[in-house]
Amino acid sequence: MLSRRLRIALSILVVASLTFIILDLRGGEGPLSSARAALSSIMGGVQSGAAFVFAPLTSFNSWWGTLNAQSQQIRDLRAENENLQLQVRIAENERARVDEMNALLKVSSVGEYAIVPAEVIAVGPAQDFSWTVTIDAGRDDGVEPDMTVINGQGLVGRVLKAFATTSTVVLIVDASSAVGGRIATTEEIGIVSGTGRQDSLDFQLLDPLAEVRSGDALVTFGSKGGRPYAPGLPIGEVVEVTGTAGQLTRVATVRPFAKVSALSIVGVVVQPPRTDPRDTLVPGPGAVVSPPAPSSEPTSGIEVEQPATPAPEVALE
Amino acid sequence: MIWRQGLLILGVVFVADVLQATVLSRLGIPAATPDLLVVAVVALALALGPTEGAIAGFLAGALVDISPPSDTPLGVNSLVYLVIGFVTGFVIHPRDRTVWVSMGLVGLSTAGAALATAAIDALLGSPRVIWSEVPTVVLASALYGVLLAPLVIPAVAWLAARVAPAPPAELRLPPRITDMS
Structure with missing residues (x-):
């Protein structure tokens, strides 16, 4: 059936996912949320670049x-x-x-x-x-x-x-x-x-x-x-x-x-x-959206x- | 070869995530967004095996959850995608990897992913899930997944053959998806 390597990998990953969910739902500030914010920030930068390329x-x-x-x-x-x-x-x-x-x-x-x-x-x-x-x-x-x-x-x-x-x-x-x-x-x-x-x-x-x-x-x-x-x-x-x-x-x-x-x-x-x-x-x-007459001083x-x-x-x- | 496989998984998942958020989501395609991430996870699992599929699924889900517009709890997508990666790599015998089996598998996976995330989100108390629209979303997601599969699976298989050529021992069986190209 499942090899030992597969069993270990699966258990680690499932436990990690559940831990993430629980920590995230618990809310508040912590190392996980700051790490997530940092990674999100990086992904946001990447998205900016990608959005420009795919514009x-x-x-x-x-x-x-x-x-x-x-x-x-x-x-x-x-x-x-x-x-x-x-x-x-x-x-x-x-x-x-x-x-x-x-x-x-x-x-x-x-x-x-x-x-x-x-x-x-x-x-x-x-x-x-x-x-x-x-x-x-x-x-x-x-x-x-x-x-x-x-x-x-x-x-x-x-x-x-x-x-x-x-x-x-x-x-x-x-x-x-x-x-x-x-x-x-x-x-x-x-x-x-x-x-x-x-x-x-x-x-x-x-x-x-x-x-x-x-x-x-x-x-x-x-x-x-x-x-x-x-x-x-x-x-x-x-x-x-x-x-x-x-x-x-x-x-x-x-x-x-x-x-x-x-x-x-x-x-x-x-x-x-x-x-x-x-x-x-x-x-x-x-609504008052009639185009204004050209004003002398556009402040x-x-x-x-x-x-x-x-x-x-x-x-x- | 482990680092090469890791590199392949990270690269594919990263590119898929960026493309999905910046291109596929914004094309205004009706009913659902083509779920490139799930297709990529299935493709990686087919090319590399169940363990690598599960790892790829976990990473893909985590990346989706941390990529900015997302407001879902971290970990939900990881859990769903890792199951998809594992099951794909585990149930499909390398000899069965024909075009039709792969496409059917992607259809089931994308539908399953849409349904499972909706169910888990609802269980976790998200106010957003609209159950009357779930069937449409699930079907549309499956359809788009099936359409993406013939593009993504051969591309990932080709990349895997280049970047991480040595397959793990349990998978050393001849041709991998040769009939898809």
């Missing part, structure tokens, strides 16, 4: 959908790029024009988030049902655990672990994620939790009698000190409400604004705004800090 394969949202639609990919990227540039410009101008804007539109400043830009370089396998990604900004760029991660569309997730040059981000659709949310128009608050499915979140209202309709937009109500979630960030749109008013289990299904299955460029909020921007960031008719309201190591650029011209 032609993966820098687009969906390889399958775009096999014969290269021009569509270019258009999409250009649109995204323009969108991001527009946002930066809006933010720059906003501060200079904040007084008039406040007087005129009764909104607060949009651009007070200090953001570190980053690119998604690795994604966890679908098999373990977790929605976690690696981004190429880490402690060296000022990223710390429990910082908010956003993209052009809205809230993406929060930083779970930060390594030297990379970080692990847990996305809002992950089943372990819970975000405090507020309906943009009625101010009703509740908990937005992930379901593990990429296009749906559950929104549980704190007040079971509160009114919620499909089409309502949700924003974060923010955590203490802006961590893990900065206030006023768009989360998603209510698409379905189950249960009637007054029922204890009244849950709304929310479609996140950010398309989490096809993330590429994200921003880590290293400094939340001093004041809650309320619902000015929600896309749609209520920088949004500090886009460059990462210490320049992120690999998604260049396809």
